[in-house]
Amino acid sequence: MHALSLHGAGLGLRREHLSGLRTDIPNAIDFFELAPENWMEMGGRRRRDLEAIAAQRPIVAHGLSLNLGGFAPLDTAFLKRVKRFLDQYQIELFTEHLSWCGDDGHLYDLLPIPFTSDAVQHVATRIRQAQNILERRIALENASYYVTPSIAELNEQDFIRAVLDEADCDLHLDVNNVYVNAINHRYDPHAFIDAMPSARIVYLHVAGHYHEADDLIIDTHGAPVIDPVWSLLAYTYACKGKRPTLLERDFNIPPLADLLPEIETIRRLQSRAAKVNHAA
Template identity: 35%
Template sequence: MNNHRITGIGLALKPVAIAVHPASDADTTLRDGFASRQSEDLQFIEVAAEQWLGMGGPWGQHLREATQRWPSVCVSQSLSLGGPGRLDMALVHQLATFVRGHEMAMFSEALSWSDDDAPLFTCLPIPATTAALQWTADRIMRVQDALGQSIGIRNVSHHAVPPMSAMHEAAFISALVAQTGCHVHLDITALAENSHRFGFDALQFLAALPMQRVNYVRLGGAEASPIEPSLNSAAARLLPAVLSHLHPEVPVCVDDWAQLKRWSDAAVSTSKKTVAC
């Protein structure tokens, strides 16, 4: 039963995990390991708002069953926290209702802009300027007020650094945390991609973050991911360095069952070594 506490190793729950049987659209089951013994290794689920918000019928029913069975976290990339357009408060309140309705323990939003009074369908980097800092901090505070909790801001993969940026992204994140009291949700795969793309040291980036405010970690790059295999490996190599700076109960979310099994086994091995010492 869901105790609303996020810890350990979790997995992103996608609508494709629900199988619709040909005989009847109403005849559905959870698949992809969620209904099998594999789920014994699963300690929480991650729910993407863009995939599940407003979902009804059998999919909505299975989502309800899943969030009652496992603690859950909601991730979003639709609020355009740093965007020049108006903050969509109607969407914010929909998300708040969704999070409360499923008793989700955390809410995570992409630190990007994706809307200019019309959706852009991509996550663009926020110019790291003093003006953008104040603008984004104000919007984070409004979202937190609506949700009634501190949110997590999540670093994203991007393809350009805005030329007007006056500070490094890590300094920008640190300043937002200091001003708003939000948490950092660290996407290691996005960090590895940006480090490779722009030639900065990922470990130095981590050293500049307020690691005491990191309370959620993502490791994407599943086998079906389009990113380069070398970047998958780079992200996986970064994870131990990240975890060494965090409280041992900070949760890690992965994208597929193979990753879940691999990191669950690694966690057990580490625990046994600690006990042996």
């Protein structure tokens, strides 16, 4: 499975859903995504479950702890473990967050990188190193953030584009994160989408979030997707083309059947976009 062969609608693979997936994978789910940190070197029934799912659907690996924006040396031993895992399950696409999450130890949070030209070079060097070890291109996810870095030479869009160009890597565009940041930092989410390089977009995320206040929302992945995010997803398809899209649900996880309507919404928006593009 080449990364660009992904299509349709995907779902984050959660252990809460494994019992149902053992008997039947709904046709609406075209691919799955998992965090390799949660599945590497696992044995027993969980390994058999993953092997069965990987035999039926493509899988994307979405990392949580690579710390691309940090200053501690990249954990090359960890990257080699990830590579073995990706090879074992024929996972071609590995994505990570454009953020930092550790120094002397792991901080268990995704923190923003200053939008500077020095940071572009620093992060791009680490991405190229990781790509060499993984023997795969990495796709970077635009991260949600709640404090603007005090030093900023670039805006967020230009910073992302510069990192992608300098590292020669791809973009994992999280539409919900665009919406969250647009509310919290008061910018136009449509202009942000417009600025993203179409040729580098591999796939998309949508998710729910929590409203702390009118001007502050928190990216929780713990609630249904709201209408403005669905509208922004439709806009993304309209200006960037139909892209494979994954529904994230990491907390308050309901039964699989309760998530299928959101998966079907993704497919419906994709179908509508395909018809519009064909007519054009």
